[in-house]
Amino acid sequence: MLCLQIPFLVVFLYIIYRKGFANPDPSDADQRKLSRVDGLWVTFVIILFLGINIASIEYMPPISSARAVSTQQNIRDVDVTAESWSYEMSAREFEVGQAVRFSAKSADTMHSFAIYHPDGRMLFTMMLMPGLETPASIVHTFTEPGIYKVRCLEYCGAAHHEMRDEIVVK
Ligand SMILES: [Cu+2]
Structure with missing residues (x-):
């Protein structure tokens, strides 16, 4: 760039x-x-x-992800599937300091997977295109406990605004 x-x-x-x-x-x-x-x-x-x-x-998320992969010993894997208009996640509870690899894909149309810090800051977002063989993935280490909001940031139909979820960091 x-x-x-x-x-x-x-x-x-x-x-x-x-x-x-x-x-x-x-x-x-x-x-x-x-x-x-x-x-x-x-x-x-x-x-x-x-x-x-x-x-x-x-x-930048891709750079910090690559750094986490090269330095962290155990990364917890979480699979995410986005489908109009909800998320299926293999885990919703995480620990402070634990590196988490979110691997996300879409089952139907264009979605995204964005996580917001409890104070409202967006931590990252991933665009999820349907039909891809490899899921989009990012490694993130939560540094503070709290309830983090999950949002879809790609317009994906009538109930796009309802496409939200939560994860808890303890
Ligand atoms: Cu959406």
């Missing part, structure tokens, strides 16, 4: 470079000076953009 930004960056830098030679009429502003200020500004934005993205990479 970061690399996809590169063509836009090249175009911006070219525009800034070209401004240094543009005919300023009717303004008498120093175009080269403006071009330098623009260059500094774009450099600042690039550093900020890269810094925030790189610093947040390990919080």
Whole structure:
């Protein structure tokens, strides 16, 4: 995703470079000076953009999942099947500190499996496409006890808003 930004960056830098030679009429502003200020500004934005993205990479669910798989000794497996408009889960009670691998699939149409922290923050969501052989999976380690809400975030029909569940972390 970061690399996809590169063509836009090249175009911006070219525009800034070209401004240094543009005919300023009717303004008498120093175009080269403006071009330098623009260059500094774009450099600042690039550093900020890269810094925030790189610093947040390990919080991305696929990355934190991969890390958990490589570092955790025992991961508890939970199978989830989404079907209009409910979830079938092989477990609904978990323990703080225990890594849990949610492997989810859909039995009929497009659904998702999102878990919300008791304070309302969404921890992760997985899109569940019907007909896939491999379930979508994510490893999550709960750090606080409480009742966590489960929601479907893909519109899946008339009772989509009723498609919710709960899990308990002790
Ligand atoms: Cu839905």
